[in-house]
Amino acid sequence: MKFGGTSVADAARIKRAARRIVDKRDSGCRVVAVLSARGATTDELIAMAAEVSDTPDPREMDMLLSTGERISCALCAMAIHDLGHRAISLTGSQAGIVTDSSHTRARIIDVRAERIVSALGEDHIVLVAGFQGVSTSSSDVTTLGRGGSDTTAVALAAAVGAEVCEIYTDVPGVFTADPRIVPRARKLSVVSFEEMLEMAASGAGVLQLRSVEYARNHGVRIHCRSSFEDCPGTVIVSEGENMDHAERPLITAVTHSTSEAMVTLTGVRHKPGVAASIFEALAEAGVDVDMIDQNVPASGGGLAEISFTVPRERLRDARAALEPLAGGAFSELTAYEEMGKVSIVGAGMRSHPGVAAKVFAVLAAQGLNIEMISTSPIKISCVIPRDHVESVVRALHDAFELSGPDTIMAEQPFATGGTL
Amino acid sequence: MKFGGTSVADAARIKRAARRIVDKRDSGCRVVAVLSARGATTDELIAMAAEVSDTPDPREMDMLLSTGERISCALCAMAIHDLGHRAISLTGSQAGIVTDSSHTRARIIDVRAERIVSALGEDHIVLVAGFQGVSTSSSDVTTLGRGGSDTTAVALAAAVGAEVCEIYTDVPGVFTADPRIVPRARKLSVVSFEEMLEMAASGAGVLQLRSVEYARNHGVRIHCRSSFEDCPGTVIVSEGENMDHAERPLITAVTHSTSEAMVTLTGVRHKPGVAASIFEALAEAGVDVDMIDQNVPASGGGLAEISFTVPRERLRDARAALEPLAGGAFSELTAYEEMGKVSIVGAGMRSHPGVAAKVFAVLAAQGLNIEMISTSPIKISCVIPRDHVESVVRALHDAFELSGPDTIMAEQPFATGGTL
Numbered sequence: 001m002k003f004g005g006t007s008v009a010d011a012a013r014i015k016r017a018a019r020r021i022v023d024k025r026d027s028g029c030r031v032v033a034v035l036s037a038r039g040a041t042t043d044e045l046i047a048m049a050a051e052v053s054d055t056p057d058p059r060e061m062d063m064l065l066s067t068g069e070r071i072s073c074a075l076c077a078m079a080i081h082d083l084g085h086r087a088i089s090l091t092g093s094q095a096g097i098v099t100d101s102s103h104t105r106a107r108i109i110d111v112r113a114e115r116i117v118s119a120l121g122e123d124h125i126v127l128v129a130g131f132q133g134v135s136t137s138s139s140d141v142t143t144l145g146r147g148g149s150d151t152t153a154v155a156l157a158a159a160v161g162a163e164v165c166e167i168y169t170d171v172p173g174v175f176t177a178d179p180r181i182v183p184r185a186r187k188l189s190v191v192s193f194e195e196m197l198e199m200a201a202s203g204a205g206v207l208q209l210r211s212v213e214y215a216r217n218h219g220v221r222i223h224c225r226s227s228f229e230d231c232p233g234t235v236i237v238s239e240g241e242n243m244d245h246a247e248r249p250l251i252t253a254v255t256h257s258t259s260e261a262m263v264t265l266t267g268v269r270h271k272p273g274v275a276a277s278i279f280e281a282l283a284e285a286g287v288d289v290d291m292i293d294q295n296v297p298a299s300g301g302g303l304a305e306i307s308f309t310v311p312r313e314r315l316r317d318a319r320a321a322l323e324p325l326a327g328g329a330f331s332e333l334t335a336y337e338e339m340g341k342v343s344i345v346g347a348g349m350r351s352h353p354g355v356a357a358k359v360f361a362v363l364a365a366q367g368l369n370i371e372m373i374s375t376s377p378i379k380i381s382c383v384i385p386r387d388h389v390e391s392v393v394r395a396l397h398d399a400f401e402l403s404g405p406d407t408i409m410a411e412q413p414f415a416t417g418g419t420l
Numbered sequence: 421m422k423f424g425g426t427s428v429a430d431a432a433r434i435k436r437a438a439r440r441i442v443d444k445r446d447s448g449c450r451v452v453a454v455l456s457a458r459g460a461t462t463d464e465l466i467a468m469a470a471e472v473s474d475t476p477d478p479r480e481m482d483m484l485l486s487t488g489e490r491i492s493c494a495l496c497a498m499a500i501h502d503l504g505h506r507a508i509s510l511t512g513s514q515a516g517i518v519t520d521s522s523h524t525r526a527r528i529i530d531v532r533a534e535r536i537v538s539a540l541g542e543d544h545i546v547l548v549a550g551f552q553g554v555s556t557s558s559s560d561v562t563t564l565g566r567g568g569s570d571t572t573a574v575a576l577a578a579a580v581g582a583e584v585c586e587i588y589t590d591v592p593g594v595f596t597a598d599p600r601i602v603p604r605a606r607k608l609s610v611v612s613f614e615e616m617l618e619m620a621a622s623g624a625g626v627l628q629l630r631s632v633e634y635a636r637n638h639g640v641r642i643h644c645r646s647s648f649e650d651c652p653g654t655v656i657v658s659e660g661e662n663m664d665h666a667e668r669p670l671i672t673a674v675t676h677s678t679s680e681a682m683v684t685l686t687g688v689r690h691k692p693g694v695a696a697s698i699f700e701a702l703a704e705a706g707v708d709v710d711m712i713d714q715n716v717p718a719s720g721g722g723l724a725e726i727s728f729t730v731p732r733e734r735l736r737d738a739r740a741a742l743e744p745l746a747g748g749a750f751s752e753l754t755a756y757e758e759m760g761k762v763s764i765v766g767a768g769m770r771s772h773p774g775v776a777a778k779v780f781a782v783l784a785a786q787g788l789n790i791e792m793i794s795t796s797p798i799k800i801s802c803v804i805p806r807d808h809v810e811s812v813v814r815a816l817h818d819a820f821e822l823s824g825p826d827t828i829m830a831e832q833p834f835a836t837g838g839t840l
Contacts, residue, residue, distance in 0.1 A: 011468070011471035011472050014472050015472060018472075045491070048431070048491070048495060049494075049495065049498060051431035052431050052434050052435060052438075052495045052496075052498050052499040052502075053495075053498035053499055053501065053502045054502065055501075055502075056498045057497060057498055057501045059508070060494040060495075060497040060498050060501075060509055061494070061498075063490055063493065063494035063497075063509050063511075064490070064491055064494035064495065066490075067487035067490050067491055070483055070484070070486075070487055071465070071468070071484055071487055073483065074469075074480040074481070074483035074484035075468060075469065075472045075473075075480075075484065076472075077477060077480040077483075078469060078472050078473035078476045078477050078480045078481075079472040079473055081473065081475075081477045081480075082472075082473045082474065082475070087480075088479070089480055089483050091483075091561075094559065094560075139514065140514075141511075
């Protein structure tokens with residue numbers, strides 16, 4: 001069971017999570033629970049670091065940030081004791097989450113779950129601080145990056161052979177679109193790993209991308225559900241498992257992002273190594289590039305155009321990284337700051353041609369040019385101006401008839417983190 | 421170098437501590453710095469625990485409370501990096517502070533300083549989270565009790581063979597009396613361990629009692645000084661070392677406490693085992709008894725009276741612990757809630773008779789009965805009503821002529837913790 005920041009935001013919610021954990025234990029399950037930092041704790045700690053240093057050291061950042069989850073776990077263990085159950089809280093290190101040494105974005109390389117297993121054997125409920133681990137090289141505290149607690153939960157589920165990894169969050173599950181934009185969006189009961197990966201990568205905030213990858217690679221069944229109500233959420237499983245192919249819809253969901261920036265480089269010398277030098281410079285600056293498009297105008301005299309998207313907050317870094325190459329690898333850089341991305345995702349589109357055509361028709365009906373397109377066998381993404389994102393999401397949701405008869409209306413406000 | 425909670429209370433103060441540490445490093449010293457939790461952090465964490473549980477589990481309390489010092493250390497390390505020096509923060513566990521398993525009041529049983537020594541060798545300034553350690557038995561986080569960071573600092577100073585353990589605090593040093601009560605109190609340049617132990621035990625809040633014991637047992641020289649100004653404070657050394665016997669004053673300081681409660685039991689059956697049963701009941705309830713007085717009135721018919729003092733906040737627990745014995749071991753319990761204690765401390769009184777007589781004369785001149793008296797070779801303590809404490813402190817300070825010509829006036833407000 002994994003509880004996110006909003007699910008442990010204050011004493012009342014910690015007690016509610018404790019109750020939920022104890023109920024699960026009472027139903028006969030052995031429980032390992034992974035907790036995030038309470039509410040805004042991580043942001044507060046980051047703000048503190050910014051007050052003392054312009055460029056906080058990553059190792060020290062991890063020492064700082066890892067405290068939030070420990071606080072949540074200790075408090076929840078106390079609350080569980082008060083409910084008459086045995087509980088023990090463990091740091092990432094104590095729980096055996098071994099990572100590499102990439103501070104602030106470490107990757108789990110091993111899970112040594114002996115202590116968890118022995119605590120479960122002693123009838124303890126085990127609470128594990130999410131988002132953190134310990135590096136092999138120097139026994140330092142590491143963190144897994146934003147949303148890393150999902151990955152902690154999936155990794156522990158794999159290590160202890162859990163029946164299911166339940167991710168409790170502030171939304172009731174995975175929806176066909178963001179219910180704040182599409183009120184008739186439908187909660188999905190089952191999604192495949194592949195679809196969930198595409199959705200997480202294209203804007204669905206409900207699960208961290210890396211946790212879905214980890215779950216797919218280790219065959220961990222994820223159940224993503226509400227921490228505030230007790231009804232089933234969305235189960236994420238291997239394709240084929242529990243998924244009725246006959247009834248599979250063409251499209252599973254519409255996802256979106258409104259935080260894109262697009263960069264177009266013109267006058268790019270069209271010869272081997274030039275494009276590589278451009279994207280190497282971005283990689284060295286730690287800027288994640290999402291979509292890339294290159295074309296060589298027939299009239300361009302051997303010069304190409306390259307466009308790509310980056311998260312809007314990284315645009316400044318991207319510009320700085322490319323500046324030294326201006327006049328050499330390319331002649332001019334143009335940035336489009338206010339962009340968004342709309343995607344449709346569905347394993348069903350593999351066997352159905354014509355999906356792309358339908359998407360383009362919907363966009364054309366809105367009078368929109370598509371700035372960039374990127375496709376995978378189960379996804380089509382379009383970059384469009386940010387202020388058209390909402391209307392396009394609604395139009396696509398309608399066009400692909402994603403509102404079913406069993407539409408579940410959103411009953412509580414949705415946090416930004418849980419977009420879909 | 422040890423910095424207390426007020427010395428790292430906000431970003432500006434953390435930067436000032438970082439500056440101070442870097443200056444020390446630049447002067448050619450290798451530096452290990454122990455930091456407390458920022459300002460009110462520990463109290464906030466305790467309040468959180470109280471919100472989720474009536475009786476927070478001690479192990480979880482330690483997991484919770486140990487986060488505060490880690491935050492201070494990580495932030496200070498960042499600030500030191502910004503000043504161009506290498507720094508590394510270590511948890512109590514990483515620093516090799518090994519304790520027993522008495523959660524919330526663990527005792528250090530070993531210091532395995534290899535990692536500190538190797539980090540110093542790599543030209544790092546080492547920051548260690550105070551107040552915490554790791555238990556041998558189960559590798560759990562433990563804490564050393566209130567003020568435990570002083571003990572961390574002294575223990576590390578002993579382990580690495582430090583030249584001096586500097587305790588930076590919000591007062592300029594150890595005074596002949598609390599300067600808030602005696603404006604002409606004088607800062608002492610040298611105090612012996614024995615005197616400091618008596619002073620810490622009788623109300624001087626500037627150093628934790630246990631840290632002074634540890635320093636005495638391991639021969640660690642303590643320099644207690646201000647973190648806000650750069651002048652020498654008070655050095656605590658072995659008796660004889662650097663102390664000019666010829667010039668030693670009769671009395672070194674007057675200390676006091678205003679948080680005492682006194683309990684008198686009458687009709688105590690005067691036979692072996694009865695007193696033991698009373699104090700065993702108090703010990704089981706975790707109530708620390710300070711002074712004890714017993715007398716058998718000639719006319720008492722074999723029944724004795726026992727009086728003792730406890731911290732006022734523990735009076736309720738003391739009553740509850742003794743209730744089952746009423747009517748058996750003793751007949752009646754009377755509590756005096758508003759008591760205080762005034763003590764004079766000085767190694768010089770060993771060789772000078774008549775000190776006690778002078779104390780009694782001062783109290784008599786104030787029209788006061790002494791409720792209880794306790795003495796050691798270098799200390800006399802008197803229990804008196806709380807509201808007379810201040811005037812008695814001033815009277816004793818005058819009577820023993822403790823204001824010297826080199827009186828240093830208090831220049832900033834004194835925090836409650838740093839009474840003397």
